[in-house]
Each structure stands twice: as structure tokens, then as C-alpha cells.
Amino acid sequence: MNVFEQAGKLASAALAAKQQVDQSLAKGAEDLGTAVSSAQQAGGHAQQQLAEIGQAISNWQSEMAAFGTSGMVVANALKDLPRTAQALAEEMPKLARRLQTAGTRLGDAPRADIDVMGLFEKIPGTSKLGVSEWDMRVFLSDKHGSHIYPHSKGGSNGAKNIVWEVGADNVRRGAETMTGSEQLYIRFYNAVDSILKNSTTIAKLGITATGTAVLTQAIVTALSYTLDLHRGDITPEAFKGKITEAAVSAGIATPLFFVIFIAVMALFPQVVVVLSAPAVVAGFNALFGIGVALPIVQSLIRHVEADGFGREIKEQYQAATSHGEAVIQNSSQALQQQWQQFFEKPSAIAEPAVETT
Numbered sequence: 001m002n003v004f005e006q007a008g009k010l011a012s013a014a015l016a017a018k019q020q021v022d023q024s025l026a027k028g029a030e031d032l033g034t035a036v037s038s039a040q041q042a043g044g045h046a047q048q049q050l051a052e053i054g055q056a057i058s059n060w061q062s063e064m065a066a067f068g069t070s071g072m073v074v075a076n077a078l079k080d081l082p083r084t085a086q087a088l089a090e091e092m093p094k095l096a097r098r099l100q101t102a103g104t105r106l107g108d109a110p111r112a113d114i115d116v117m118g119l120f121e122k123i124p125g126t127s128k129l130g131v132s133e134w135d136m137r138v139f140l141s142d143k144h145g146s147h148i149y150p151h152s153k154g155g156s157n158g159a160k161n162i163v164w165e166v167g168a169d170n171v172r173r174g175a176e177t178m179t180g181s182e183q184l185y186i187r188f189y190n191a192v193d194s195i196l197k198n199s200t201t202i203a204k205l206g207i208t209a210t211g212t213a214v215l216t217q218a219i220v221t222a223l224s225y226t227l228d229l230h231r232g233d234i235t236p237e238a239f240k241g242k243i244t245e246a247a248v249s250a251g252i253a254t255p256l257f258f259v260i261f262i263a264v265m266a267l268f269p270q271v272v273v274v275l276s277a278p279a280v281v282a283g284f285n286a287l288f289g290i291g292v293a294l295p296i297v298q299s300l301i302r303h304v305e306a307d308g309f310g311r312e313i314k315e316q317y318q319a320a321t322s323h324g325e326a327v328i329q330n331s332s333q334a335l336q337q338q339w340q341q342f343f344e345k346p347s348a349i350a351e352p353a354v355e356t357t
Helices: 003-039 046-078 085-091 093-101 113-121 133-140 167-173 180-197 199-231 236-267 271-275 278-305 311-343
Strands: 143-147 162-166
Touching (some): 046 271, 046 278, 085 093, 085 113, 093 133, 143 167, 162 167, 162 180, 180 236, 278 311
Antiparallel strands (some): 143 162
8 A cells, every 4th residue: 555545544534533523523612602692692591591601512512622632632641741852962862863864965054953854754743642752763764865956966954955765765865855745745745654663652641531521521520410319300220321421422522533533643744733832731631621520510500500409509600690690781781882873974074165246
């Protein structure tokens, strides 16, 4: 099987996964948008509006949790990557020396730090999962730092003019300029090669993400419907059914998101700079936390509305809801007034009177 067939299968799998996920996300986004739009209309009732928003978020919660879990596992597997040439030299000295000399000739000026990091960023992200110097060196073991514009014709050793290419192909090209189709072939080949060479780490992370999502959703769903079961609002059979449904949903959605992450990192190595950023890592961890907390918060709200915590708590909740209704109405009216004023046509300016003699 040639590389284009393998790349085609990779792209098809990622596309199929994206289409299934997009359908769920689009439905959730549509429901949420409708609910929020309804909440912005004056004269509505806050309890009903908040219930609509809560239901829309609930419908979207499983996909959000699956996305957060996959992103959290991937981001945490990349977060310790070196971010400077100095850190790279200290943490991965053999790899740093390879990046410093790849594609250079005897007598060439030393490669600048920015170009060293540029070549590091061109290593597919799937080879960087787990932050293993060995895995990255395995990927580069049969690669040359090939010049897009030949060195013999004045091509620079900068990262923008270098791609990681199988050594035999580089030697076969000789002093010819690398074509656009050759660069595209190299991108797909490297993506597939990186996944195959680091398949063990990728598989372990995929299993971790899926297992974490399934177990978390099962536990969270059980916790979030325990009070409903206690009140008798649902039967034990329905309680078990909700847990099973949540676990199955997580078991389907999480691998789909994980496949998308893997395909993107393999084909577009530079995206790893974003995924490994501390803010992004923290964001995925927070999204995972929201996916856990949201169903529990909704469970507590249902218990309050059912008078499960006592009359006093329910009255306080109703008072807060009424206050929220007033805030929504006032904000909506103020927004409508500002909108009308902004688009209000200026009154016609009277033409100056013409003096007559």
C-alpha cells in the first residue's frame, strides 16, 4: 500500500469522524442559540428561559465532555515540550545537534536558534506525544533535511527552506528544485510515517482518553441523577439506562475527537505550538471540569425546584430567579433602545430659506 492510499484512509477517517461530531455539535449549538435568543426577548419568564438554556446545554454536554477529555489528554501529553533552543539543547541534546546540522555543509554558518526551533516545529506532532526524544529521533532516523530550493543554487539553510524528507528521495532529486506536489507528498508521507512509528503511544493515549471519558461520564451521570432517584422522579431502570447511555455516548464521541486531533497534528505540525501552550492546556482542563460539574449543578437545581432542600431554599431560589428575570428584561430593553438609536435615521435637515428681493 503506497503512502497516498494510507494518507487517503487517514483523511477519510478524520472526515467521517468530523462529520459525525459536527452533526451533534451543530444540533447543540442550534438549541443553545435558540434558547439564548429567547432569553433576550423582553417579557419572557426567567425560569422557562433558564430551563430552555439548561436543556440545550445538557444536550450538548456529552460532546463538550468528550472534546474536553480528548483535548486534555493530548494537551497534557505535549505540555512539557521545550520552547526555546536552549531548553531543547538541555533536555534533548542529541535531537538538538541533529536539528543544528541537518541539511548543512562543511563550512556553513551555524544555524540560528530560530531556525533550529523552526525545524523542531516541522516534526509531526504525533511524534511529540509523550515528549520523548527517542520517538522524535526514530521519526527522523531515515530523514534528511532537504532543501526546497537547492543549496547548490544558493538555497538557504533556514527552516523555511528545509523539509524532513526520506533520504533516498532527497538524493534522487539531486540539485533540482522541490516542486509543490513533492512538498505535498512529503507532508502526507510524514503524517502517516509519524503515526505508524509512534502508534504505541498514540494507542495508549486514545485508550486513556476513551476510558477516562466513559468512566467519568458514568460516575457523573450516576451522581447527577441520584437525587432524582431518591425523590422517585425516575425509576431504577431509567437510572441505569441514563448511566449506560452516557457511557456509550462518551465511548463513541471521544475516539472521534481524538482521531481528529491526531490527524490535524500529523498533517499540520505547527498546531502543536498552540496545543502545548499553557493557556490551552489549562483551557482543556477547565472544559473537562465544566463537563463534570455541569450535570451535578443541574441536578441540584432540579432538587431545589422539587422542594428537596426545604421550603426556605426553594423560596430563595425563586427570588433569585425573579431577580434574574428583571435583569434580563431591563438588559433586553436597554439593548433594544441602543439598537434603535444606533440605526435611527437622522431627521431631515431643513433647507435654508432663499431670500427674495
